[in-house]
Amino acid sequence: MTKKDYYETLGVARNASDADIKKAYRRLAMKYHPDRNPGDKTTEAQFKDAKEAYEVLSDSQKRAAYDQFGHAGVDPSAAAGAAGGFYSAGGANFADIFGDVFGDIFGGGRARGAQVFRGANLRYSLELSLEDAVRGTEVRIRVPAMEKCETCQGSGAKAGTSSSVCRTCGGHGQVRMQQGFFSVQQTCPKCHGAGKVITDPCPTCHGAGRVQHTKTLSVKVPAGVDEGDQIRLAGEGEAGENGGPPGDLFVQIRLKPHSLFKREQDDLYCEMPVSFATAVLGGELEVPTLDGRASIKVPPGTQSEKLFRLRGKGVRNVRSGQTGDLYCRISVETPVNLTARQKELLQELEHSLREGGTRHSPREASWLDKLKGIFG
Template identity: 60%
Template sequence: MSKRDYYEVLGVGKSADEREIKKAYKRLAMKYHPDRTKGDKEMGEKFREVQEAYEILTDSQKRAAYDQYGHAGVDPNRGGAGFGGGADFGDIFGDVFGDIFGGGGRGGRQSRARQGSDLRYNLELSLEEAVRGKSVEIKVPTLVACEPCDGSGAKKGTKPTTCPTCHGNGQVQMRQGFFAVQQTCPTCSGRGQIISDPCRECHGHGRTEKTKTLSVKVPAGVDTGDRIRLTGEGEAGESGAPPGDLYVQVHVREHNIFTRDSNNLYCEVPLSFTTAALGGDIEVPTLDGKVKLKITPETQTGKLFRLRGKGVKSVRSGSVGDLMCRVVVETPVNLNSKQKELLQELNNSMGKGDEAAKYRPKEKGFFDGVKKFFDDLTG
């Protein structure tokens, strides 16, 4: 079966420039792509036909041979340049569909050196350090650009050369009929270059291991889970590529007095029986020192007292949280006989039954609820 004219396949004239050819190919390839045609055999043949035409007409040497000799000029069975001789489908799809599928195209293939890896450092801080901020020095083992060869991997005074196997592409293709399998070049391991005289310091890798000492400025108000990014302090890239970043991951240790929730601090304050009943002033801790807290009479366990502005200043908004003091009424222990008599006298003075309810309203409310529960259960 004779092949159709490549210009006819793409629907362009013989004077069409590369931009027109790419535009036509994109339109037809999207139309006949297997993902859209659901395995239709006829559409699949048209898709391959369009690919073949595009590959020939976007290669200046193959196009010239085709224009002069027709299909014979590019047919490998007739000694021509041949469609099977080097079609790079990665380049085709990278150029035409890069904006859709995120392909790097030829530009990406020419820059094979990979950016250095990002690193993470776990930094543990006390609550006080996290709230106030501080500068800390950290030691980070990493890969840095080799100084003698300036990261090239080649001995000083020499340069890497283009790989003769892949011609700088970093990848080679194995073909069987129309289909091609692309794989990393075994000669240069995908770099596109080879080093005949490697640097003695890094043995051709372009990077060496080093422990860097860095100063990290921890802003006031950081909390567990926050990250501080140090741009360019990660691993050095390959063959002079940009380095990665270092992320300092913050973890705040538990405090023996305060618990943090966002920008607020919470603490539990023991309260004497008499102060809870009569009221008074007590001293409570804050991160800035002791302050007085006024306790209202008849305070019950669990009541929260708010000290405004005694919390944490937000690292993002700058607003300052509060300190929430939860009081816990402490029952007296280790009483002597006299103290026990006084407490019993106090209890007797409150009376019994309904008379005592005005002194212990929660107790009466609870037992009234219990009585109603059992009445409903048996009634």
């Protein structure tokens, strides 16, 4: 059966660039791939035709032979029959094509030059006081990281010298190993992915192209950050390898314990000790806040653990801009170190309260009733 012209199969002109050929194949492969059309023999055949065309036209030598001799110059039929479903053309099997094209889509693929590595991300734990976290601040930090060697400008070679192309991988940074019908790529063991070999290394970085360095950075902490929040400093991580971009620095917030306040998201909590007399008779209390002082009115007969809410005295949320509240929990303090006279007065008060019956101690009376119900 007469085969269809490869250029026509991919829908490109005969003078199409390599990029146009790859783009056309990518479009057809995504459209006709068997995984997207399970059980459809027609699309499966179209996928195989497109793949075969790409295998030839993406290789400069095979493309030249095809342009001169047509299909007779690049007949993949014998290799296709032996490969059991993996179509190859002069050693370029389906696994290679899949890695080249779909790797571009999903982030992998075959390296066509020295491997470039992005620098590692760094993490720094920044401990802040509650006041600084709530109001915002600017902090200078010192971060150890790998940076580009200034002596050799990251080349790794001694001044006046240069690196040479790795003979093992031919400068690609990867070597290909044929295992049966599968072609496996791995990092070149000679140059470790750099694609080049340094014979006379830089005395400062010893050929690594990077050196350990401690840098000082200024971190602007926005108002309202909370425990565990992260501030990203783009490009302030470790330097990349082989000219790769640097990583990022993530500053993670840690809050120091506060002597008065406990933070729960955007709300603040504090405990206010109140004298027995104030709890009984009522009064006005001065309350500390992060913005100064405020006051609350304690009604007569206030019980311990009662919460008083001060609206808008909490933390302003770093994202929404809404401000939380301050909750003051009353803690009635029992008098200690009493004199004989004070004890006598308390006994008189207790006796007077007992005479008043349950109206002075309703909670105690209710509790006693429950005990009677349990024990009879």
